[in-house]
Amino acid sequence: MPIKLPSDLPAFDVLTREGVQVMSEDLAAHQDIRPLRIGLLNLMPKKIQTENQFARLIGAGPLQIEFSLIRMSEHQTKNTAAEHMAEFYRPFQEVRSEKFDGLIITGAPIEHLDFEDVTYWDELTQVMDWTQTNVHSTFGVCWGGMAMLHYFHGVPKHLLDHKLFGCYRHTNLAPASPYLRGFSDDCVVPVSRWTEVREDEVKAAGLPILLGSDVTGPCLIQDPDHRAIYILNHFEYDSGTLREEYERDRAQNQIDGAEIQMPVNYFPDDDPAKTPLNRWRSHAHLLYGNWLNEVYQSTPYDLSKIGT
Template structure:
């Protein structure tokens, strides 16, 4: 089944050309099925790139997705045209009375700041509390995952001595997890962050690490009590995203290592290789499938019923 997107959203044409099933809202309204309503709270500066990345992954399943773009109410982006934000995004305060089957909180390039110093931290705390009554399953990505971990469990991020940057192999620590259905014993995922959370702290909080690395620490964490997943790395990245970050820092004179295990022969003059795409689709496909299998058909019951409705 297709993902439902506005026909004028840039992702509509991008995904259509790639063969992803995309449907306009008018046609969607004529179908006698209930699409899964998934919101994206987009905290990244490059809004359109991030929209494309997540829409590509959650739109690749046979299920119909009603994809909603959300922004913080007061925070104004400086990197995306105001008319794009006005046309496609709704502030959180306008959707707080709605129910969502799934909700993604993206990363944000503000790792160096303590959470309490982030200008929209108070509202983000409100969002995170709201997910417990209005969202069936939440997915926090990179800084977004660390923010959820901090808010719900008091586990704070730690600064690294140098940036974890490149493609790192992760071990499949819970092969029986429905979120890792079809996963290999290990997989590669792009990493780009200055902070980390330790496995010891995460497990001490009663959470389960699903994917992890001896080099860059935990990758994917399940928080069953809060119906949430936290991923600290970037399955959603395009093939060239790490290259863009590396080229930007080189151009700005910012000290940066060549992203490890990314370019052939570690040579940045060669085109980078994408070795994470299949597992990216598996993870987000598994997440969407679990939402479909467990979310109430009556959306008004979201946040009020058992998370296991398959039996």
């Protein structure tokens, strides 16, 4: 079954060209089926790129998805056209009376700030509380996952002395987990962050780590009590996303003179002139497909009963 998107959302044409099944809202209304309501709280500056990445993953499975784009109510983005935001996004305060089968909270490029110093932190805590009454399952990504770990469990994030940047192998630590159904014993995951959460502190909070790396630490963490999972890295990245970040950092280097490292295990032969190979796409689809399957199997058919 396809993902339901507004026909004029950029992701509609992008996914159609890629062969992902996409359905317009008008056509979906004629199907006698309850789609899964999945919200995307998009905290990333490049909103359209992030929409495409997550819509691609959640639209690849057999379930019909109703995809809703959500933004923080007061925070104004500087990197996406106001017209796009007005047409396709709703502020959290407008949707807080609604129920969702699933919610994805994205990362945000604000790792250097303490959580409480983030301008929209107070509203984000409202969102996290709201997930316990109005969302059946929440998927926190990178900074979004760290924020939930901090808020619900007091797990701190630690600033690193260098950026973890590249494609790192991660070990499957929970082969029996339904979220890792079909996973290999290890897999490659793109990583791009200046902070970490530490294995001992996650385990002290009683949370199982499903994917981890000796180099980059915990990657995928389950939080059964809050019906949530957290991924601290970026399965959703496109093949060229790390290249874009590398080129952006190099351009900034010409201004501030900071040392720029090449993404690890990304460019063939460590040659930026060569096209990177995508070695994580299949596991990305597996993870998000498994999450949606778990949501579908356990969410109430009556949306009003979510969170009760």
